[in-house]
Structure formats: C-alpha cells, structure tokens
Amino acid sequence: MAIWSIETPIEDKFRKKLCAGDSISLSGVIYTARDAAHKSLVEALKSGQSLPFDIKGQTIYYMGPTPARPGQVIGSCGPTTSGRMDAFTPALLAAGLGAMIGKGERSAEVKEAIKKQRAVYFVTYGGAGALLAKTVRKAEMVAYPELGAEAIMRLEVEDFPVIVANDMHGGDLFAQQIPKYRRK
Amino acid sequence: MINLDVKEVTQAVARLCQKSNFELGEDVLEALKKARERESSPIGKEALDRLLENALLAKAESLPLCQDCGVAVVFLDIGQDVHFSGGDLYAAVTEGVREGYKEGYLRKSMVTHPFSGRLNTGDNTPPVIHTEIVPGDKLKIGFMPKGGGAENMSRLVMLKPGAGEQGIIDAVTSAVKEAGGNPCPPLIIGLGIGGTAEKAMITAKRALLRPAGWPGSDPETAELERKVLEAVNKLGIGPLGMGGAVTALAVHAESRPCHFASLPLAINLQCHSARHAEVVL
DSSP, X not given: OOEEEEEESOOHHHHTTOOTTOEEEEEEEXXXXXXXXXXXXXXXXXXXXXXXXXXXXXXXXXXXXXXXOTTOSOSOOOOOBGGGGTTTHHHHHHTTOOEEEEBSOOOHHHHHHHHHTTOEEEEXXXXXXXXXXXXEEEEEEEEOGGXXXXXXXXXXXXXEEEEEEEOTTSOBHHHHHHHHHOOO | OEEEEHHHHHHHHHHHHHHHHHOOOHHHHHHHHHHHHHOOOHHHHHHHHHHHHHHXXXXXXXOOSSSOOOEEEEEEEEETTEEEESSOHHHHHHHHHHHHHHHTTOOOOOBSOSSSOOOBOSSOOSOEEEEEEESSSOEXXXXXXXXXXXXXXXXXXXXXXXXXXHHXXXXXXXXXXXXXXXXXXXXXXXXXXXXXXXXXXXXXXHHTTSOTTOOOSSHHHHHHHHHHHHHHTTSOOOGGGSSOSOSEEEEEEEEEEEOTTOEEEXXXXXXXXXXXXXXXX
C-alpha cells in the first residue's frame, strides 16, 4: 500500500502506477456528477452532442453538496453510492473519462471497462461531508443548474483523500480486504 | 385537554431538522468510539477516525454531518388529550421542514414524482409523517433525516413461520452482505419482526430511534439482536465496506404478534451517521 500525492487530471503514466489499496491525496480539478447528470451526459453522447466539459482524462466525483452558507466555498460534500452510476459509466469511460470518485463497489461491466480504458475508481469517506468540504478551494457551476444539488460543478480541491478501489490492472480493494476480515 | 398551537410544532420541527443534521447523538459517538477500539483493519481504523473527526467538525461549525440530509421522516406521538389549534397539523410539520432545511443550508433531495419528471421540490418537502395516538396530553416529535444510500438497501422478507430464528439471522446477513459498502457501514440495523407487511416496515424504522445499542423490549428479541450482530460482524465488510471487523454498531429489533401463516421480517438499514432528534411539547 503506497501513499501518493497526485495532481488531477491524472496523467496515464501516473494512473497506471495506481494499485487497489493505495491512499491518494488528490489536488486539482474534479467535476461532480450524479444520477440525473449521468443520464443527461449519456443522452448527449448518444445523440452526438458535445458534453458540457471536455471529459478526456478528467475525474468525476459522484456527489451532490449541501448549499454553501454565505462565505463558504461549498457545503458538506461526501460521496454518494457509485453503483447507481454503473449503467452509464462504460459509455463515459469510452468517451475518455479517466477517474471516478464515489463509495461502494462497482459492477463487473464497470470493472472491465476500467481495465479496457485504463481508468481508475477511487473511494472516499462516505458520511464525512463536513470534513471533505475543507479540501475544496473553489466551486463553480458547469451545467444543468436546474438539477439543483445534482448539477455538474467544477471543483478545485487540495489534498482530497481517496483510496484506490479498482485499478486498471484488475486490482480490487473490496476483493482484497473483505475476505481478510471474514470469520466463520 | 391541552391546547397546542401548530405554530409551536412548526418551530420545533425546524429546530429538529437542523439539530439532527449537525449533531450526532452521544450514544452514536460512543458506539463509533468503541468500534474504533475493536476494529483491526488499518483502512477501517482510518475511516472511523475520519468519521469521528467529521462529527466534531459538523457540530462545531453547524455543518451537515453528511451532504445527504435525507428524506424528512417525522414521528408524531400525539397524546389523546391534546387539541391542536391555529391550522392544519400536517401542514405545520411540512412548513417546519421547509424552514429548517432553508435556514440550516441543508440539501433538498426530494423530487416531485418517483418515475416521471423527478423535479426537485426545492424545499425538501413533503416529509414522511408517521402518527400514533398515545395516552396523555403531550406531543412527542421525533425527527429522522433518512439518507437515500442506506434506505435503498431496505428489504421486506415474508419468511415462512418454520424459518424461525435462524431464518431471520440468515435473511439479515444476506441483506447486509449484498448491500456491502453502499449503506455506509458501520450500520445500525433496524428490524421489524411480525405484524403485517406494512406494520413490520414501520416497526423496523421506529426501532432505529432507540439509543444505539439499547436492547429490544423482550428477552428473546434482545437475544436475537445479539446473534444477528455477531453474524453480521463476521462478514468482514467493515467500515464503509472497505474490509474490517465492524460492519454493524448495533441491531435494534422489535417483535409483534402475527398471523399463524406468517413471519414478516422488515430490514431498515441506518448508516453510521445515525441522525435523529426528539422533543416533547
């Protein structure tokens, strides 16, 4: 298990070094998108429209924040369940998406697509939304403002803590860790 | 007969929305600290440390513990000698939710229709309100912001009576295993056993209002809670599903009489951010 500090968007030469279980501190730009935004993004791809941001090599964070109080950059901002995005994820990976941040396990199809497209899936701390808010330096609206908390936002983060869950070599945090603690 | 102005209900609900989203109960904090002592996985320990740190920060800065400020689930235990004046009781509760979520900068997660349109209602209404009539002249309001991730992993199983205690243990273990990290373990597992399908579900939800780790009301149910907890904590799912010894903090079960052909089992999972607050008016 390695501990790294990495800039986003993550270059392929760094992405390929990431292994399930590594603790990573991310800094740079990430985009938020959850259920409704994923549906809109994939519909745009299917109808040949351009996406509201250039997705190549970028990182999507499955998150919908609480509203910022006056003077705050963002409200609480922890991850949502990634599995709900599974149906849309292979299409986004094929369009160039490089990394995803969420919580919980992914489907077999998504894990395959991660290998094929040389991407990475990170998990972060579910239910630690107040703590994670402290790593966000800037937040701006990118698309679908009508979706409220589900809109796509561009975040600039500093030392955002994640753990590699699925790497491009087939490594799987859950498959590695859970059996270690299983008891008869 | 006691008269209660519904404006008081609105104010109380608005306060509960905020308190429950900013402050984790001492009982839950204690349970998380004990889990941290018991946890053997390094990743699990780190996760629990961050969750405890998050709780301190949320309370100190009035920040929501979690970005998912939930469906507003409201429990009204109404004394039969209470008379409400000044308007519609349910409208007053709804107004309290509207005010509480706005003033507290809480996330509004409710959509208008489950499968068509799904437009955000903009103020986290309507709440889900459960009413019970109880003896006395007080109104007890319980408030639970219930997150979508954990609620999605709920389950109703109509077991055969012959399944018995082991059938219950197996069904819960299988639900928790399949849920994995999605409901944000370590969990509090609410179980409603017996009654009818709908009574079992509400019983499971209400069991989550107990202080973390308080045993069920009869000795057989309390013993079952211990067995389920032991079985679930053998799964290895651990904090946030990243592997570990602590998958659940507690099991809260309630048993009720049921039809001789039935053994309803409702499973309502509560994430580690087990938020609820109560007030008596």
